[in-house]
Amino acid sequence: MSDESRSDDLQPPAAAGSPDPARNSASDLLGAALGDAAKRAGLDPASDASTGHVVWRAMGGWRGILEAVLPGVVFILVWTLTYDPGTKQANLPLSLGLSVGLAAVFTIIRLIQHGPAGAAIGGLIATAAAAALALFTGRGQDNFLWGFATNIxxxxxxxxxxxxxxxLIGLAVGFLMSEGTAWRRDKRKRRVFFWLAIAWAGLFALRLLIQLPLYFAGDVAALGTVKLIMGLPLFAPLVAVTWLAVRALYPPAPK
Known part of the structure; x- marks a missing residue:
């Protein structure tokens, strides 16, 4: 069976018939939200940017990388340095406190500089909530439960x-390219957007597949380390692949 026929089999019946106004309205709203988020991250297929520049912007530059990595690094370092093999315990309040405190410092700096702080504030709230849960249960591995929930x-x-x-990739790109859901009438675009969405779903599934056994084993240091390794180092290449695939569908107009 060809890729085209497999993709066609996965299309809902409404794709072949008359458009559903309610569905189109919902898809337009979702596409606008996703497209706006992608545009703010620098993922605009209409822009004339290099792949490296796009990936760098998607990661937030040096500041974004530090904000994403340093709190986790601090947690792992403090946990490891205070870990007692005899009791199999570490200084959980100190590990969490320094990690959340660093995330708070990053957020405050953004607010002082009047930078885009929405994502930083959201990340701080999520980090604080995860830390509160871990303190409540007394188990360091529970600090990663929020990450599991978001991956799911x-x-x-x-x-x-x-x-x-x-x-979701198609909805975002459709908004950015001002074509709405017209991409669904193009078999090539539907096929590419299908596999890109599958690739992103696979990334989140892979994280869960590898990290959940470490969570149930209670190996906090290994879990934190693997989470960092499977964060930006896997995110960046997939952003690049997504960008290149979309640009192949929508080549920039010749100057």
């Missing part, structure tokens, strides 16, 4: 969107 949510969203024929 994002992975499920990408997977479901691909399987029902409304790829």
């Amino acid at each position: 949510a994002y992975g499920s969203a990408f997977l479901v969107s691909a399987l029902i024929g409304w790829s």
Whole structure:
């Protein structure tokens, strides 16, 4: 069976018939939200930017990388340095306090400089909530539960969107390229957006597959280290692949 026929099998019946106004309205709103977020991150196919520049902007530059990595590094270092092999315990309050405190410092700096602080504030709230849960249970591995929840949510969203024929990638790109959902009438675009959504779902699934056994084993240091390794180092290449695939579908107009 060809890729085209497999992709066609995955399209909902409405794709072949008359458009559903309610569905189109919902897809337009979702596409606008996703497209706006992608544009703010520098992922605009209409822009004449290099792949490296796009990936760098998507990661937030040096500041974004530091904000994403340093709190986790601090948590792992303090946990490891205070870990007692005899009791199999570490100074959990200190590890969490320094990690959350560093995230708070990054957020305050953004607010003082009047920079885009929405993502930083959201990340700080998530970090603080995860730390509060870990303090409540007294188990360091519970500091990673929020990350598992977000991976499940994002992975499920990408997977479901691909399987029902409304790829989140396609919705975002459709908004950015001012074509709405017209991409669904193009078999090549539908196929590319389907596999891109599957690839993103696979990334989130892979994180869970590798990290959950470490969580249940209670290996906090290894879990934190693996989470960092499977964060930006895997995110960046997939952003690059997504960008190159989309640019192949929408080549920039000749100057």
